[in-house]
Amino acid sequence: xxxxxxxxxxxxxxxxxxxxxxxxxxxxxxxxxxxxxxxxxxxxxxxxxxxxxxxxxxxxxxxxxxxxxxxxxxxxxxxxxxxxxxxxxxxxxxxxxxxxxxxxxxxxxxxxxxxxxxxxxxxxxxxxxxxxxxxxxxxxxxxxxxxxxxxxxxxxxxxxxxxxxxxxxxxxxxxxxxxxxxxxxxxxxxxxxxxxxxxxxxxxxxxxxxxxxxxxxxxxxxxxxxxxxxxxxxxxxxxxxxxxxxxxxxxxxxxxxxxxxxxxxxxxxxxxxxxxxxxxxxxxxxxxxxxxxxxxxxxxxxxxxxxxxxxxxxxxxxxxxxxxxxxxxxxx
Numbered sequence: 311x312x313x314x315x316x317x318x319x320x321x322x323x324x325x326x327x328x329x330x331x332x333x334x335x336x337x338x339x340x341x342x343x344x345x346x347x348x349x350x351x352x353x354x355x356x357x358x359x360x361x362x363x364x365x366x367x368x369x370x371x372x373x374x375x376x377x378x379x380x381x382x383x384x385x386x387x388x389x390x391x392x393x394x395x396x397x398x399x400x401x402x403x404x405x406x407x408x409x410x411x412x413x414x415x416x417x418x419x420x421x422x423x424x425x426x427x428x429x430x431x432x433x434x435x436x437x438x439x440x441x442x443x444x445x446x447x448x449x450x451x452x453x454x455x456x457x458x459x460x461x462x463x464x465x466x467x468x469x470x471x472x473x474x475x476x477x478x479x480x481x482x483x484x485x486x487x488x489x490x491x492x493x494x495x496x497x498x499x500x501x502x503x504x505x506x507x508x509x510x511x512x513x514x515x516x517x518x519x520x521x522x523x524x525x526x527x528x529x530x531x532x533x534x535x536x537x538x539x540x541x542x543x544x545x546x547x548x549x550x551x552x553x554x555x556x557x558x559x560x561x562x563x564x565x566x567x568x569x570x571x572x573x574x575x576x577x578x579x580x581x582x583x584x585x586x587x588x589x590x591x592x593x594x595x596x597x598x599x600x601x602x603x604x605x606x607x608x609x610x611x612x613x614x615x616x617x618x619x620x621x622x623x624x625x626x627x628x629x630x631x632x633x634x635x636x637x638x639x640x641x642x
Contacts, residue, residue: 315387315412316402318373319394325374325387330608337379344375376415386411520577521570523555525604528565534599536567542596542603543569546583547576568609580606 326333329343351368353361377383386407393405402408524543526534536552543549548571555566571577583590588600 315373315390315408315415318370319390319402319405319408322391322395323370323374325378325384328370328374329378340375340378344371344379347371348375373415376418383411383414520572520574521568521609522577522580522606523609524567524569524580524606525564526567527602527604528563534565534602538596538599539567539569542591542600543571543580545590545594545596546571546579548572549576564604569606577608581608 326335329340329347331340331343335343348368348371349355351364351371353365353368356364377387390402390405390407390411394400394402524539526539536554539554540549540552543552549569550572551568551570553568555568569580571580583606585603585605588597588603591597591600
């Protein structure tokens with residue numbers, strides 16, 4: 311289902327942010343990012359009780375990719391967004407091009423679904439045709455030489471307890487060896503991440519860490535420490551750990567910290583919070599410090615730039631996503 315363009319415009323949806331890519335991302339980077347996000351949010355990949363909660367996110371991801379992947383649609387979306395920002399009081403419904411863009415996306419989705427159904431039908435017909443041909447070949451062979459075809463019943467003959475004389479075990483063995491060699495050669499040509507040797511002595515920490523990168527004004531860094539950040543971010547949920555980073559922007563006006571949460575709900579709440587206002591902290595002792603917060607983005611976890619906090623595992627998973635992207639795009 312296509313996400314409502316009107317709602318996307320009204321909520322000032324940044325398509326690049328949805329797919330977790332930069333504004334200068336290449337088409338290949340956008341495609342790979344879409345595959346990664348689609349694999350995470352596709353309802354079929356989630357437990358039944360979670361599907362209704364991720365369906366909206368998946369629709370937004372799919373719609374964002376359709377727009378970014380088509381230069382003309384991207385231009386239409388940016389033009390509509392520019393008009394809305396120039397006059398926010400004007401209803402989005404009245405902006406020219408909104409309905410047209412919505413209809414184009416619906417038509418593209420419908421065409422993609424029909425193409426997918428056509429491929430499935432063609433594949434089924436091909437399979438049935440091959441199956442029918444194999445059955446006919448078997449019948450023709452049986453008619454031509456009935457003795458060359460035997461069944462399990464022949465092997466269970468209680469009178470002779472002997473295999474039919476037409477069965478050449480050595481010939482069957484040689485054919486099996488040749489077939490195995492062919493399959494092994496095909497396997498060698500199809501390298502995948504599963505072929506990468508992993509030594510038993512290596513210990514990987516592959517647990518999902520729901521970590522966010524917090525950005526704050528660093529001129530008052532003397533009054534911000536791990537304890538105060540933990541208290542500030544606890545408004546979203548339980549905070550397991552906070553780490554101040556020795557990384558600053560060029561003008562040294564901002565500082566950064568990693569904040570690890572217990573679960574994905576707390577992580578999402580922190581990411582999608584509007585830090586332009588500190589209303590979340592009204593009535594708390596952290597109200598003044600909250601004014602120093604600038605933004606918060608995913609660092610690790612299923613929605614971040616990295617899969618886990620292990621570089622080797624991230625590399626393997628990225629290779630897996632890359633291998634899937636060529637065949638998966640357009641199939642959702």
